[in-house]
Amino acid sequence: MAKDIAVPELSCVPVHVGVIMDGNGRWAKKRGLPRKFGHKEGVKTFRAITRRAKQLGIKYITFYAFSTENWKRPKDEVDAIMKLFEKNLDEVKDFIDEEIRVRFIGDRSALSESLREKMQNTEKSSEHFTDTTMILAINYGGRDEICHAVKEIAQSVKKGELEPSDITPEMITERLYTQDIPPVDYIIRPSGEMRISNFMIWQSAYAEYYFTDILWPDFTVTDFDKAIIEFGDRSRRFGGV
Ligand code: FPP
Numbered sequence: 001m002a003k004d005i006a007v008p009e010l011s012c013v014p015v016h017v018g019v020i021m022d023g024n025g026r027w028a029k030k031r032g033l034p035r036k037f038g039h040k041e042g043v044k045t046f047r048a049i050t051r052r053a054k055q056l057g058i059k060y061i062t063f064y065a066f067s068t069e070n071w072k073r074p075k076d077e078v079d080a081i082m083k084l085f086e087k088n089l090d091e092v093k094d095f096i097d098e099e100i101r102v103r104f105i106g107d108r109s110a111l112s113e114s115l116r117e118k119m120q121n122t123e124k125s126s127e128h129f130t131d132t133t134m135i136l137a138i139n140y141g142g143r144d145e146i147c148h149a150v151k152e153i154a155q156s157v158k159k160g161e162l163e164p165s166d167i168t169p170e171m172i173t174e175r176l177y178t179q180d181i182p183p184v185d186y187i188i189r190p191s192g193e194m195r196i197s198n199f200m201i202w203q204s205a206y207a208e209y210y211f212t213d214i215l216w217p218d219f220t221v222t223d224f225d226k227a228i229i230e231f232g233d234r235s236r237r238f239g240g241v
Helices: 024-030 035-055 075-090 093-097 113-126 142-158 169-173 221-231
Strands: 016-020 060-067 100-105 132-140 186-189 208-211
Touching (some): 024 035, 035 060, 035 132, 035 221, 075 113, 093 100, 093 113, 100 113, 142 169, 186 221, 208 221
Parallel strands (some): 016 060, 016 186, 060 132, 100 132, 186 208
């Protein structure tokens, strides 16, 4: 599908794009359907945008699929999302055929054994691809991630391996799930919400943002192209002048 749409001329492509998939519930509600239908439709968008990221030459794309706070949702919705993860990992062969590396970030300990096993197998079978890496954030929370890094550093201090005055921001970066992944340059959030919701809060220190009212299931490859074209017009100074 996405292959039929010409790839636009791009002056500058972000190295790492983050996507907060939002608006699935509202999409379903507008149609009088249970929320889980919105998530099912959202997966189609997720697949199309991942493929497009590769066509546009984006090296890393991270999707916020399930946060550490999302467990508060009704059980049938959580179950439906977990089922979608499993089903899509079974079908992830498509991404492997397209030579897209798949990785996961987040706390896996709360996930089912079978899901964890599929995640590990998928990572393993795609680890040799180098053009585009798709990262799925599952049971992910930015504060949780930073807290985990701080605990590790505190252990080193306790053991006398490190002085508190020697702690650097790099030491935190090196202890995040994304330790070997560049910081996020551009965060796209559809559905009209303008907040970060605990998504890569450390890695996004200098990120640009793109907000649109379109609900995630309605977000098309052309909408994605438009967002990426706009990134080329942003002037990033990283605190300089
Ligand atoms: C936010 O919309 C969406 C989520 C919390 C879940 C996103 C999950 C998927 C798209 C399925 C993931 C599966 C794969 C394989 C990627 P919302 O429910 O908060 O929408 P609302 O704001 O309209 O209520």
